[in-house]
Amino acid sequence: MEQLSCIFTPKRLNLLEALKEIDVKSIKEFSLQRYFKNVYTDVKILEQLGIIKLEKK
Known part of the structure; x- marks a missing residue:
């Protein structure tokens, strides 16, 4: 569980949430x-x- 909290920091979770919301x-x-x-x-x-x-354009 500790490893997950290192990967999914609050900032990264905010980033993922925002990525779902906008293009x-x-x-x-x-x-x-x-x-x-x-x-x-x-x-x-x-x-x-x-x-x-990620997609390169």
């Missing part, structure tokens, strides 16, 4: 009033775990 064209557009680097890191972690899928 995002880019990570930069979607920074959620957070630093881009932090959002990018969270997105890459979620992608590596197979939770989300």
Whole structure:
């Protein structure tokens, strides 16, 4: 259970919830009033775990 809480931090859970709500064209557009680097890191972690899928355009 501790591992899950390390993966699904409150910020990442907010990110996942927001991704369900809107159509995002880019990570930069979607920074959620957070630093881009932090959002990018969270997105890459979620992608590596197979939770989300990024598409290059």
